[in-house]
Amino acid sequence: MSSEQQSANEMMVTFEHVNKIFNPGSVNEVTLFNDFNLKLRKGNFISVVGSNGSGKTTMLNLLCGSLPIDSGKITVDGEDITRLKEFERAGFIGRVYQDPSAGTCPELTIMENLALADNKGGSFLLQRGINRQRRDYYRTLLEQLHMGLEDKLGIQVKSLSGGQRQALALLIATMTPLKLLILDEHTAALDPKSAETVMELTQQVVEEKNVTTLMVTHNLKFAADYGNRLFMMHRGNVVFDVMDEAKRSISIKDLTARFDEISIEDGN
Amino acid sequence: MDIFLGLLQVVLREGMIYGIMAMGVYITYKVLNFADLSVDGSFPLGACTAAALITAGVDPWIACFVCFAAGCIAGSVTGMLHVKLHISDLMSGILVQTALYSVNMVVTSKKAVLSIFNMPTIFSTGLGGMMYNSALDQWAWVIMALIITIVVKILLDLYLKTRSGLLLRAVGSNERFVVSQGKDPGNMKIIGLMIGNGLVALSGCVLAQQKESADASSGTGMVVMALAAVIIGEAVFGRTKKLRGTTMAVTGMIIYRCCLTAAMQLGLDTIYLKALMSGLFIIALVGSRLKNERSARNVIRAAERK
Numbered sequence: 001m002s003s004e005q006q007s008a009n010e011m012m013v014t015f016e017h018v019n020k021i022f023n024p025g026s027v028n029e030v031t032l033f034n035d036f037n038l039k040l041r042k043g044n045f046i047s048v049v050g051s052n053g054s055g056k057t058t059m060l061n062l063l064c065g066s067l068p069i070d071s072g073k074i075t076v077d078g079e080d081i082t083r084l085k086e087f088e089r090a091g092f093i094g095r096v097y098q099d100p101s102a103g104t105c106p107e108l109t110i111m112e113n114l115a116l117a118d119n120k121g122g123s124f125l126l127q128r129g130i131n132r133q134r135r136d137y138y139r140t141l142l143e144q145l146h147m148g149l150e151d152k153l154g155i156q157v158k159s160l161s162g163g164q165r166q167a168l169a170l171l172i173a174t175m176t177p178l179k180l181l182i183l184d185e186h187t188a189a190l191d192p193k194s195a196e197t198v199m200e201l202t203q204q205v206v207e208e209k210n211v212t213t214l215m216v217t218h219n220l221k222f223a224a225d226y227g228n229r230l231f232m233m234h235r236g237n238v239v240f241d242v243m244d245e246a247k248r249s250i251s252i253k254d255l256t257a258r259f260d261e262i263s264i265e266d267g268n
Numbered sequence: 269m270d271i272f273l274g275l276l277q278v279v280l281r282e283g284m285i286y287g288i289m290a291m292g293v294y295i296t297y298k299v300l301n302f303a304d305l306s307v308d309g310s311f312p313l314g315a316c317t318a319a320a321l322i323t324a325g326v327d328p329w330i331a332c333f334v335c336f337a338a339g340c341i342a343g344s345v346t347g348m349l350h351v352k353l354h355i356s357d358l359m360s361g362i363l364v365q366t367a368l369y370s371v372n373m374v375v376t377s378k379k380a381v382l383s384i385f386n387m388p389t390i391f392s393t394g395l396g397g398m399m400y401n402s403a404l405d406q407w408a409w410v411i412m413a414l415i416i417t418i419v420v421k422i423l424l425d426l427y428l429k430t431r432s433g434l435l436l437r438a439v440g441s442n443e444r445f446v447v448s449q450g451k452d453p454g455n456m457k458i459i460g461l462m463i464g465n466g467l468v469a470l471s472g473c474v475l476a477q478q479k480e481s482a483d484a485s486s487g488t489g490m491v492v493m494a495l496a497a498v499i500i501g502e503a504v505f506g507r508t509k510k511l512r513g514t515t516m517a518v519t520g521m522i523i524y525r526c527c528l529t530a531a532m533q534l535g536l537d538t539i540y541l542k543a544l545m546s547g548l549f550i551i552a553l554v555g556s557r558l559k560n561e562r563s564a565r566n567v568i569r570a571a572e573r574k
C-alpha cells in the first residue's frame with residue numbers, strides 16, 4: 001500500500017479544491033471558498049473558531065449537503081459524497097444545530113422523537129410507530145442526561161427548555177451508529193450552566209462512540225478545552241491550525257491574540 | 269318538531285359526509301402544514317367519478333375505492349408540482365384544481381350535472397338499503413354516514429400511529445429533522461397529499477351517492493369549508509386535548525353545517541351561501557387566534573403571579 005493511499009485511509013473527511021460562490025453574476029456575488037482544501041483525520045475531535053461570516057456554517061452546509069458546491073470534491077471515509085443528497089448523507093452524519101428547536105420535532109413527544117431516531121436507516125412503513133419494548137432503553141438513555149426527562153417521555157418536546165432540547169437533540173443525533181458528528185454552535189443559545197452541561201455531555205458521547213467530531217463554536221474556552229485539534233477560519237480559509245501537543249498548550253489568550261491579528265490585517 | 273328532526277338529520281348526515289373531507293384537510297393542513305387548494309377540484313372529482321362508475325354499472329362500494337384512488341392521484345400531482353418542480357404549495361393546489369375542472373368534464377362526458385337517480389348506491393342497496401327499508405327511514409342515511417366516517421377515522425388514527433404516520437407528522441413539525449433522519453421529506457409530503465385528497469374525493473363520492481347526483485361545479489368553496497371545520501373543531505375542543513385531531517375535524521364540520529343550516533332556516537337566500545361560508549371561515553380563523561393569544565396571556569399572567 002502506498003503511503004498516499006495509507007494516509008487517505010486515515011482520513012474521515014476531505015475537501016479537495018472546493019469552490020463556492022454565492023449569487024454568481026449578481027451585484028451580491030460573494031466568493032467564499034476558492035480552492036478550499038481540508039483533511040480531517042478519523043477519530044479526531046476538531047474545534048473550529050472564526051469571526052462572523054468567515055464561512056464556518058457554510059463549510060458544514062457543504063459537507064452535509066444542505067448547499068451544493070460549485071466545483072471540487074468532498075469525501076467521507078474514502079467515499080466521494082459530492083453527488084449525494086442531504087438526506088442521503090444524513091445516514092452517516094449526525095448534526096446538532098445552533099437553534100435548539102432544529103434538532104427535534106416540537107409537536108411530537110419525547111418518546112416519538114426518540115422512536116423516529118431509533119429507526120433511522122430502517123424502513124418507515126406500516127409497522128407500529130412506537131415500540132413499547134424500547135421504552136426502558138429510552139429511559140436509560142435519558143437518565144444519562146440527569147435532567148429528569150426519563151419521567152417525561154409522553155410530553156411534547158416544545159414544552160422543554162432550550163438546554164433540555166439541545167441535550168435531547170444530541171442524544172437523537174448520535175443514537176444510531178455514525179461516521180461524523182457535526183456541531184454548529186450547539187451551545188450558543190444556552191445559558192452558561194446549561195452550555196457546560198451540554199458540552200460535558202458532548203464529550204461523553206464522543207468518547208463513548210469514538211466518532212469523528214467537527215464542532216464550531218464562538219466559546220473560546222470550549223474550543224481550547226475540548227478536542228485534539230483546533231483551527232481558525234477567516235474569509236473561507238483555514239488560517240491557524242494546531243493539533244495534539246500544540247493544541248493542548250493553547251490558551252484562550254493565544255486565541256484572542258490570533259483574532260486581533262486577523263482584524264488588524266482587515267484594517268479594523 | 270318534525271321539521272327540527274328533519275334538519276337534525278340533514279346536519280348530522282352532511283356534517284359527517286363532509287367530515288371525511290375535513291379529515292383529509294386535517295392531514296394536509298394540520299399534520300403536514302400544507303395549504304392545499306386542490307381540494308376544490310378533488311371533491312367534485314370524487315363525486316363525478318362515483319356517478320360515472322355507477323352509471324356504468326360498477327358496484328357502489330368498489331366505486332368508493334376507485335374514487336379514493338382518483339383523489340390520491342390528484343394529490344400526488346399537487347405533491348409532485350410542489351416537491352419536484354418547486355412550485356409553491358398554494359400555486360400547486362390552484363393548478364391542480366383548475367386542471368381537474370377539465371378532468372371532471374371528461375369524467376361526466378361534458379355534463380355539468382350527472383344524475384344517478386334510482387341507481388344502486390351504498391345508501392340504497394346492501395346494508396344501507398336494508399336500514400332504509402326498515403323503520404329507520406331517513407335515519408338510515410345518518411347511520412350509514414356515521415359508519416363510513418367512523419371507519420375512516422379509525423383507519424386514519426391507526427395510520428398516524430405507524431412509523432410512516434409518525435414520519436408524516438414529523439415532516440409537518442420540522443422538515444430538517446426528517447432530513448437528519450436520512451429520509452426525504454418530499455416523498456412524505458406527496459404521501460400526505462395523496463391521503464388527504466383521497467379522503468376528499470371519497471367524501472365527494474359518498475355525498476354524490478347519497479344525493480343521487482354529481483355536480484361538476486360542487487367544488488367551489490370546499491377548501492374554505494373544510495379549513496373552517498378543522499379550525500372550529502380545534503378552537504372548540506383543542507383545550508381538552510382528549511380528542512384526536514380527526515374527531516375534532518368531523519365535529520367541527522358538524523358545527524359548521526349547523527351554522528349554515530341555521531342561517532338558511534332564518535331565511536338567508538342561497539345566493540349568499542358562499543359569502544356566508546367565507547364569513548364563517550374568517551370568524552373561525554380570527555376567533556381561534558384571539559383565543560390563542562388570550563390563553564398565552566393567561567399563561568404569562570399565571571407565571572408572573574408565581
Ligand SMILES: Nc1ncnc2c1ncn2[C@@H]1O[C@H](COP(=O)(O)OP(=O)(O)OP(=O)(O)O)[C@@H](O)[C@H]1O
Nearest residue numbers: 022023030032050051052053054055056057058059
Ligand atoms: N445562502 C447564502 N447566500 C449568500 N451569501 C451567503 C449565504 N450563506 C452564507 N453567505 C455568506 O457567506 C459568508 C459566510 O457565512 P457563514 O454563515 O458560513 O459564516 P459563519 O462563519 O458561520 O458565521 P457566524 O459565526 O456568524 O455563524 C457570509 O459572508 C455570508 O454573507
Ligand SMILES: [Mg+2]
Nearest residue numbers: 056057058184
Ligand atoms: Mg454560523
